[in-house]
Amino acid sequence: MNQLPLISASESFRRHEILLTGGSGFLGKVILGLLLDRFPDFRHLHFFERPARGMSAEERFYRETLASPALSAIVERLGQDRLRDKVTVWSADLAHANCGVDPNGVEKLAGRVSLIINCAGKVDFFPPVDESFRSNVDGVENVLGLARSLGARLLHVSTCYVRGEADGLAEETEPVLGFYPHRHGPEDHSFRYRDEIAYCRERIRHITSGHGSNGTTLPSDVSQRLVALGRQRARHWGWVNTYTYAKSLGEQIVAAAGAGQDGGPALEYAIVRPAIVESALRFPFPGWIEGGRTAAPLVLMALGGLKDWPVQRDMPLEVVPVDLVAAAILVVAALLLEGRHQPVYQLATADVNPLEMEHLIHLLDREARRRTRARRNGHLSRALLERLAGTHPGARARFVSPAQARAKRRRLQQRLGRIESLLAKARRAWERTGLPGGQGLGAWSAAARALSLQAQFREQTLDTYLPFILYHRYIFESENIRSAYASMTEADRRRLPWDPESIDWDSYWIHNQIEGIERWIQPAAVKDWTFKI
Template identity: 25%
Template structure:
């Protein structure tokens, strides 16, 4: 049972706390972690210390990475203005970088440092992960599975730990349809009926495959391709669409199995989009599926997209995810249980892809992108959408594969004169088909994420206008979002400003 909360109580909870945050410099994790670090320091300047675990060669390199990839980002502008010339001193006092990696036991920290911080840490936020859908199996397993294990083991060493919050993804649900509940994965559970998963066996398979590759003196390219294909094969064998969500699901299993009586919260966001309200509306880091569509349209390099415009895209602004994380930490502190939260929007405020498509077209019609030396407006044409994979494949076959086959035959007749052109176009065709294969589980997703636990957490928070005036907005209710307004006025301009390089 969650007790009544308010923003003042959430802010006060973090006073004097030391918090370990992983993933602050990861490709996608750093956007969310940067928002979390910024919010904590902005609303509670009396937080004791934020320890950021960073993969680097030495302490100096890790500090440089944090300054460049976290505290140097635009999202810290409000905090910089608040502290003025004292910003650097404030950050030096509150932020401590740790050189290490969750893929190693003891997080790759030396014994002395491990002993020192294990007596200091009150809260652990594990945001570290590799999010590449088609990652090497060994790399994804190290980060997403063993990483969860190592974090859990470290958490048990922390003598005053009050909370371990693990950031997962709602898409550990795979390609299931219907209402998807906020329930944990049990060890060995799979999404394919009759299949039984053994995580230890998966680790042994990875090790054995790597031994064979080394014994055969395989090239780096062969090794990379083999390990990527292995990850995808194993994921699909157990019912997941790609290596990323498969390994994230296994990480959740291990965490639940090993936690003992540790207070654990698993936050499963859907597709995280740009900041809705504060501190910087529109700020975003890391390209998501829907952002590829926006950028492709802006540059007019993407004339078609695989998506059912009537289907629901589950997106959630990054600041709402951070708010939910902070409220959950305060709500479940020292509670010897595991709680799972879907921080999602498909159930309470569903947004069809048609809303995004219309907002994108209107935005660039009113704010035409420019190109060329003279900066002339790009001539816009509406994008073509395909609602099923067979429809898309048929279009690609007629429009691209058939001309490609004709080019191949002409090239043979001309003794290879057009080989370079054929290889280039063939590579582009394969790349597009490859992308579609990985995006389809998301753009054609038929599930709906139940958020009953999250709704209880929202209901426990009392709204106070006085709190908002002080920058204490901890709202995470998707019902408050007008999706068309958000996309047109905030998200699309944010993508153009921060991602459209």
């Protein structure tokens, strides 16, 4: 292997045109930024943008995507004219055939684009299954069809958590086709993605029949049934949520196309699976984060005073900074362009540098207590109520079993309910006397109400989190990306760093994660350390 010449990413990008989908997402923007910043002389980029909020694709790209704090500095440096020269924005929608690009457009693109990087995807954990299918299954099929008609290769971004309940060590060598988390081994062929997709679509049609087409919104009971269907299909095969179920189906579509098993010509592809993508380590600047669907609630709960953690101490939390993921994707893109790629790349950190839950929770807890001490200016009513309800922020974090945690939460809810009803009674009595000062009591019940909402939020969040942090211990093998870097030139290795082993997790969580979340997500929530639902 070492005899082969080193690959130069800058050389590859100078020679080939690339098409990026999902580029306006959290990860997509960082990929775009890295490409613009580190490889200013790249040949050409085609950018798929969906028109939205009354803006055309082009308007949206220049006014919204490039205006993001992650990109504005780079854009300023390069200048808009240069960008218009290098980047073509296409109005596209992955839910349609050829991604909604008209035949003329396809003709123009054909033969020019060598690689499609598909970062698009819906990341809600439990959406109505048809929505999840639209972007994670139909979208993949359409991108794939486009790649075939353009003669391009495909880099598909998936997620490590397609492992579902098959926890433990996740090997990159495990075949993608026919995988489902409860699979008994390589001889088990009971899962056929095509049958599953057909069945699920049939059920969707059955449920939505008589409720109009895609254009109109569905009544809530129908979408509830669609949510339940996704949950049920996922759980049936062993995926922890609809998102990872649909993502795995998407992967299998790509892998089948790669093997030429879907009737079309074989396709060159690479699947990149990041773990939980979190705030930037270095690029575009430390702490950049957007969306915050994954670890942000964990941070907010810890800082908001959650003390009883139903987690196993020695489970590692698989978090990976977004800029590392973006860099790795560009490296895989270069390898794919040179035809020296592997089918699967997992981008995770725990196999070299695990961060155990115990360490993380204590870290967050120390930070929470430090802040409480520094604050000291909360409402008296709130502080007293917290004492009464047993959630005073000065206490230390504890590790409890899920049953204990549930019992504690239930007791807390009961206590809060009792306090609330007492306050309401007192307030009514007070108002009947006609004396002034009823507002004071009103503030008290508002505080109690806020506390109970917070408790509910925690309940929901923990339920969403349980599969990751409680039942399943994952180690995602990330061997392929390491050997990929061994075949890159020194200059590219510096331009696109992948160094999870050198991350200092303490500093990352305090300075990048917490500060990033405070700065870029929910500023209002951070102000009072409560999290609005």
